């Protein structure tokens with residue numbers, strides 16, 4: 001290897017874009033030396049995607065009949081085009097690419113790619129004189145890939161759960177009850193609606209293992225982190241769970257990739273990439289899902305710390321030493337790339353709900369922050385249950401906003417009510433992880449708002465640090481490439497050292513206030529009662545709120 005630090009490439013194939021981050025490592029010091037992104041809609045208009053999703057006509061023609069829920073599919077050929085385009089940028093970046101020691105990746109979870117029996121041979125002898133995408137089209141057994149936004153498989157979810165002995169059993173083994181977007185139910189639907197296409201399918205990859213396969217020029221394994229988003233993997237053994245595999249589709253066991261540890265070397269960059277872009281035969285470390293990669297990219301390698309991502313939706317996730325499963329059936333357990341587990345709970349009414357309140361009163365984000373400043377913690381017993389849109393946690397199909405003792409004329413009180421409700425909901429619905437949360441890494445667009453983070457710190461009674469990593473999944477992938485390379489070299493570095501670059505700065509700390517935290521401890525059970533009432537499962541919480549307001 002030429003002199004200078006080793007370079008590690010992390011790719012993140014998200015729903016809408018592909019990002020590459022390159023880090024340079026000297027000893028245990030790492031720094032980002034390249035960061036670029038391309039948006040699918042803008043870079044590849046010929047595919048006609050909208051936010052990365054093919055128009056619904058493609059979804060309909062790709063499967064016989066549209067049944068219930070929304071179908072959402074994307075294009076594996078477009079993803080191949082994007083992979084080539086982003087690696088071209090890395091190759092042309094001026095970096096000394098001969099120093100690339102390893103490359104890994106992250107992909108949105110649950111999506112599936114169906115390859116035919118020619119794939120193995122064709123991937124092994126890609127022609128560097130031709131674009132990658134043109135050579136991929138002939139090896140697809142299904143032109144499109146269903147992705148995580150697809151909610152059309154409720155019937156399949158019920159059938160799979162029934163066949164394995166119920167939702168509890170499925171969740172106990174695979175970490176999640178059957179979810180429409182998860183890979184197993186999607187495979188079942190394809191096998192039933194397009195039996196010829198399924199018969200042509202020799203290998204079903206997740207998006208992560210598909211893209212890794214394109215890099216190594218052969219079928220890559222899948223890591224346990226992304227495999228646990230399939231409703232098919234047994235968490236304890238990190239192998240496919242035969243009852244779920246058999247319940248999903250006939251002959252599925254032969255069509256799934258092998259599961260290998262997240263730090264496995266899947267192969268090296270194939271002759272195609274070496275000849276076409278002059279890249280070295282760098283190690284390709286198994287790819288993983290975006291959530292497992294983000295866990296690493298925000299530096300969560302110990303139990304007791306969680307990340308709260310305040311993006312379009314709000315998500316709580318953190319590392320768990322043991323695979324504890326959410327008894328309410330809304331959270332997920334995935335394998336973590338560290339060899340541990342991770343819990344994740346997703347709330348669809350995140351920034352979306354904050355923006356709805358903001359818009360109703362014509363507030364800027366500065367007004368929004370000021371409203372939080374001038375209203376007291378506990379909001380004088382005024383509560384809003386913020387289901388502006390269908391909610392994942394708890395499951396609410398018919399959205400409605402519920403106000404208790406709260407007038408919708410009072411803008412400031414509504415701002416505090418939405419933020420408190422979201423933070424309390426996250427606190428309540430993450431207790432299943434049985435992790436004592438002492439530290440929170442806040443990420444996502446709304447983490448820019450200090451006043452929101454103050455409510456977070458006070459509700460959880462935890463120290464909140466603002467993470468400044470802009471693409472935690474891509475950074476996590478680059479760090480995983482580094483980690484996998486050290487394992488392959490026989491000198492594995494501990495995760496604390498690998499993730500030092502991802503730790504938030506001490507200066508961003510927002511410490512909890514004990515007096516305010518005491519207010520929220522009192523309020524939390526009352527908020528739970530508000531949720532129960534809104535779900536039609538409990539009495540009116542107004543008397544309890546009145547007592548709380550008078551206290």
Ligand code: ADP
Nearest residue numbers: 310311312313351352355365444445446448449
């Ligand atoms: P995505 O999930 O799409 O990646 P981001 O993490 O980029 O979303 O978050 C974008 C959201 O952040 C915006 O939609 C906006 O609602 C929110 N946001 C940006 N700045 C602020 C702010 N100062 N206060 C509250 N929310 C904000």
Ligand code: XUL
Nearest residue numbers: 108109110148181290291
């Ligand atoms: C998690 C989930 C999403 C996708 C896309 O279960 O569906 O987070 O991984 O980001």
